[in-house]
Amino acid sequence: MTNQSKVKVYQEVLNKIRHFIEEHELTDGDRLPSERELSEQLNASRASIREALRAIELLGLIETRHGEGTFLRTYKPYHSVELLSTFVLREVKTKHELLEVKFLLEQLCLNQLLLSENWDPSNLRQVLDESNDLHTDLFLQLFQTYGNQLFLKIWHLVTGFIQSIDTSTVKETHYIELINLIKSGQINQAIDYHASIYRQF
């Protein structure tokens, strides 16, 4: 007898929905049959249909609109990252590791920007003047400049976690100095300075 024989209804439903999408060649924005229709067509209770839909909704594969229906949606792999991270981090939540990863990501971002030829650091918006959290807003802008959404998302996530367990802040003057180094094009010095800021932890 096989060990993992029992396949749950909602799993079956997922497969059938998959096939349905392939058969009908549905793409982004297209509407799936209603939950009640699916219930009949796939021979499962509406509760099971919903369990399946809720699962792929959390994955970010569909979007539901009350009163309208269920729609395919552009897949965003990092849709559920927030949720995942909370679970993933439950054993790992040491302050040191968080800070280290955050630092490494930021340094990596600076390095990558340094390597890209068409980056003009002087374009950094002056909006930073009105910022309450210079560090976060500065790197938010840097990550956005680099352009990789996932990269930004991961950093943002780590940053959020740190702020929830550690409220210590760094003197603003440090970041003003860092910003000046960046804007004047001295990226290597900026990277060193950035590292020095973290060394105090």
Place this chain on the structure above:
Amino acid sequence: MTNQSKVKVYQEVLNKIRHFIEEHELTDGDRLPSERELSEQLNASRASIREALRAIELLGLIETRHGEGTFLRTYKPYHSVELLSTFVLREVKTKHELLEVKFLLEQLCLNQLLLSENWDPSNLRQVLDESNDLHTDLFLQLFQTYGNQLFLKIWHLVTGFIQSIDTSTVKETHYIELINLIKSGQINQAIDYHASIYRQF
């Protein structure tokens, strides 16, 4: 009036479960309260509880055993792979972002190992000989060697998502070469070689 105001019950439940896990410091293998208990404690119907649990089950965060209960489980990014791949094959931009982040994380790992003085690359286990996925197993070992759990988990997460949308593999010989470079201590060359592997994408 806000547009996305309505938060669904199952999403609330997910948050509450998250908090529960953190409060009670549950870890892999620990049991969650039964669905009926959760239903009472979290003030939601069992149906909603199940929608939440099914969702994170699909993500691979929990495991349910009929007649026993619901248990936390080591996160397995490979879990929902087949499902995702069918949905995801369109939309290339995110794939590129995923690959880029994966590459950057790996390069970062190599770089950090290079910087650490007490690392002896010759200690790389030969177990890799029996590997089905040289790349993954190699870097799994490297990340473990570096020792930052969070760093490893993030990489693992990204890797899992990538495998769900891209089954293309790289010739084993490339990794044998890479491993040789690492083991012989030529880390800088290894980093270059690693980059060259990714350039083909």
Place this chain on the structure above:
DNA sequence: ATTCGGTTAGTGGTCAGACCATTTTTTTAA
């Protein structure tokens, strides 16, 4: 006292049906 076997309580798995909230469509009335 020990062991075997059945009973029972707890748990996840599934379903049917009801009602609400929101949106769309249809019908009705001005």
Place this chain on the structure above:
DNA sequence: TTAAAAAAATGGTCTGACCACTAACCGAAT
């Protein structure tokens, strides 16, 4: 013709029921 009202369709949620599986309990035979 048009605007308001009603109806239908759809997702959101809850309740209660029943089944299948597991583990713990308990009594009877050894």
